[in-house]
Structure formats: C-alpha cells, structure tokens
Amino acid sequence: MQPVGMYSRDRCVTGVHGLDEILRGGIPYGSTVLAAGTCGSGKTTLGMEFLVRGANAGEACAHFTATEPSVKLLENIRQFGFFDMKMVDTGLINVFDMDVLYSWLGLEKASFDLDDVHSLIKSIVDIVNTIGVTRLVIDSVTTLCYKIKSEQLIRDFLFTLGKKLATLGCTTILIAEITSATENAHWSSFGVEEAICDGIIVLGDVERMGHLLRFLQVVKMRGTSHSRAKHAIELTPLGVMLTPMLKWGAISDNLNRWGS
Amino acid sequence: MFELDQGIADQLTEVSLNSSVQVRCGNSNSFMVTASTLIPLLQMFEMKGVYISASRGAAEVIQGFESVGIDVSQIQFIDLVSSGILGGTNIPYNNVHFVDSPIMLESILLRTLYILKTNQSERNFVFIDSVNALAIYNEDRMLAEYLHTFINTFRQQDVLSVILNVPDQTPPLVLSNLDLYCTDLVDRGQVVIH
Numbered sequence: 190m191q192p193v194g195m196y197s198r199d200r201c202v203t204g205v206h207g208l209d210e211i212l213r214g215g216i217p218y219g220s221t222v223l224a225a226g227t228c229g230s231g232k233t234t235l236g237m238e239f240l241v242r243g244a245n246a247g248e249a250c251a252h253f254t255a256t257e258p259s260v261k262l263l264e265n266i267r268q269f270g271f272f273d274m275k276m277v278d279t280g281l282i283n284v285f286d287m288d289v290l291y292s293w294l295g296l297e298k299a300s301f302d303l304d305d306v307h308s309l310i311k312s313i314v315d316i317v318n319t320i321g322v323t324r325l326v327i328d329s330v331t332t333l334c335y336k337i338k339s340e341q342l343i344r345d346f347l348f349t350l351g352k353k354l355a356t357l358g359c360t361t362i363l364i365a366e367i368t369s370a371t372e373n374a375h376w377s378s379f380g381v382e383e384a385i386c387d388g389i390i391v392l393g394d395v396e397r398m399g400h401l402l403r404f405l406q407v408v409k410m411r412g413t414s415h416s417r418a419k420h421a422i423e424l425t426p427l428g429v430m431l432t433p434m435l436k437w438g439a440i441s442d443n444l445n446r447w448g449s
Numbered sequence: 450m451f452e453l454d455q456g457i458a459d460q461l462t463e464v465s466l467n468s469s470v471q472v473r474c475g476n477s478n479s480f481m482v483t484a485s486t487l488i489p490l491l492q493m494f495e496m497k498g499v500y501i502s503a504s505r506g507a508a509e510v511i512q513g514f515e516s517v518g519i520d521v522s523q524i525q526f527i528d529l530v531s532s533g534i535l536g537g538t539n540i541p542y543n544n545v546h547f548v549d550s551p552i553m554l555e556s557i558l559l560r561t562l563y564i565l566k567t568n569q570s571e572r573n574f575v576f577i578d579s580v581n582a583l584a585i586y587n588e589d590r591m592l593a594e595y596l597h598t599f600i601n602t603f604r605q606q607d608v609l610s611v612i613l614n615v616p617d618q619t620p621p622l623v624l625s626n627l628d629l630y631c632t633d634l635v636d637r638g639q640v641v642i643h
Contacts, residue, residue, distance in 0.1 A: 425560075427566060432602075434555055
C-alpha cells in the first residue's frame, strides 16, 4: 500500500523471476538500463528473456547483436524452454546483426565520427519507430562503442540514443562487458555509460572455494525504489531465477575475512 | 531385516504443508529413519518431492530406496556429491539433477525452486540429507543463515521441509538454529557429549 497521493511511474514488467520484486514492480517505462557483466555471467540470457517476456505479452521487441551473429545467438538461446522460435518467425522478436546494419549504412570502417554516430542513432531509432518496438536490447554497447574513439562521442551517442528511445516509450537494456564486478570496479568499459543510463544492473561471479556463483545486483534505477543487495542467479530452462545471496557468502574468497 | 519406524508416520500426521520438520538420527539408523520418513510422505500423503542428497550420490540413495521397495518416481534428486567425482554424473536415472558442490547453497535453493515450479503437484516436500554433510563444506554462520532462508522460503510456499541431521556431527550453532526455526522434531538421534 502506498500513501495517498504518492506518484508511481508505470513499469515495464520484465517477467524475469525475482527481478520485478527487486525493482518493486519492474523497470520504469522508457528507461535505458545498463546490464554490465563479466563473461559468462548471464547478460545475453537476461536480455533475451526480457524480450521473450515482452513478446509473450504481445509487445514488439528488438535485439541488436554486435558480439555474435544472430544465427549463433538464436542457436544458443534455443536451449532455453522459455524461448520459442515462433516469436522470431512472427516478428514479435526482431534480431538485427550490427554488421549488416553497418553495411547498409556504409559504416564498414574501423572508427566512427560524429556523422557516423548520428547516422547509427537515426537508423536504430527508425527501426524502433517503424516496428513500434517497446523493448530493445543492444548486445553489446561495449563492442559498438569500440568503434567510437572519443569519450565525448560515446557520451553523446548513448545520451541521444537513450533520450530518443525514451520519447518513443521504448525500454532499453544496453549490455556492457566488464572485466571485473568487484567492489572497486567500474560498471562500464568506457566510464561514461554508467553515468548516462537510468539504471545499472551488475552481473558477475562470486568465487567460493574454487566455484563460481553468478550474482546480479541492481546498483541504480531511477524512478523506483529497489533492493541493492546481491542476488544469486541460475540460468534454468525456465529462464533466469534469483534468490538473495547469503550474507556470509556474498564476497569472494580473496576478499572475505571469515574467522579473522 | 528392514523394519519401518511407525512412530514417524504417526508423528507426520500432525504436521501441515508449511511445517518444517527436523529429523534427528544416529550414524547407524539414518537409512531406516530416512525411509520411515519418506514412505508415509509418498504413500500416505501422496506427495511429490525434492531430495537433496549431500551425504551420498543420488544413484546410491535411489538404489537403497529401491531395495526396500520405495517408488522414487515421484522424487527429483539434487545430487551434491557426484560432480566432485570425475565421471560420477554418468548415472542411468533421469530424475537426478546435479549441483557442482555442497558449497553452492544458493544454487541448491534455486534448483529446488525450479523443480517445484515444473512439478505439477500441490503437495510437495523438500528433504535435506543432511545438515551434517553440508557442514563439512560450509562455515557454521553461513549454514545457519542458509537453513533459516531455506526453511522460511518453503514455509511461505506451503512446501513441507524435512531436515535430516546427525546431532553430534552438526555444529552447535547450526543445531540450535534448527531447534529455533523448525516447527516439529522427530528425534531418533543419539547426542554424544564430547
């Protein structure tokens, strides 16, 4: 129950088991969320499940893949029971290869200048607008930004893209690759993504006696209160599942102070 | 000759779905106590369940149950032992799930929740075999915290939790927490004061 007169933003219910509870109902509509994680931490699965849950509710979704070809992405994701290839066949989930997009735009070059960045933003926004996309995933913004050499341009690119997508009512997850998810790490590769985005979800591993346990932590989410605790995650055939991580086991072995 | 402990079945008629039962056994009677607990759950109460096997590999547990006529088709096993043995996961049972190690406590909880989600039964139990085996790998405070979370998670979901332990091999902190959180006690253990 909320106090009388308290304003609450409409939510994009992610449908991911446990995540909406952490976010007290879901991601505020139109937000741009950075999902930053180490390799193998479940970023792509999380992003794809976010789209699948939207598609199940009849929303148009889009996935821009820069890290692997769409064919390979779909082959990998087919192992999960929550994914149905019909969603792609019927156009509810639209998967775009960034390489193909670059080719269409004549951007097959090593680095992008200001005009290239604007051209890229325009094409993404046009696709979102034409299809009526309400859920978008870019996997990964790190790979994409490697072609943008200036920090200022990266900032402009992400800020402008996020602003335009929000205007269209599209909730976006930008996937970012990071090398470490420990306390002192940055949550982005270029140091600017985290400041631009409305929300940051960190995914990583906690090492416990030689085993890696995946975790997810919502560090920031504008427009909603949320838990900031570490949650253990499992990638099951039903999708991502979360549970609060044990307090006595939430830090890696090399950082903890048991018994000292 | 195997003889069931009918007293356990009688005691289980008193518990409800959201109960958490601590079952204490000794080294010599653990199999008899386990079987005497499982048989009424499966046959009298027609429940389905998840059996978390930390003491022995699931294949060995299944063979033991089958040898005394327990139908394990309604049980999904989470095996915490066999992944630690090279080739240990090559077993001929399709109702066994593997977690890499008993230290991955959250993974065990999530795997249990996953199985219950795919399970079409309204009446479910989760059975931990055993706290003392988990205590070999896990620090006392973490294990106590885990059992607290575990019991409350399943109580909230109306899933009966049954926690087996050999009291004289269970850390005192963990044991006293179990006494506090569990709603019922089946005591067939021998406490040895060292």
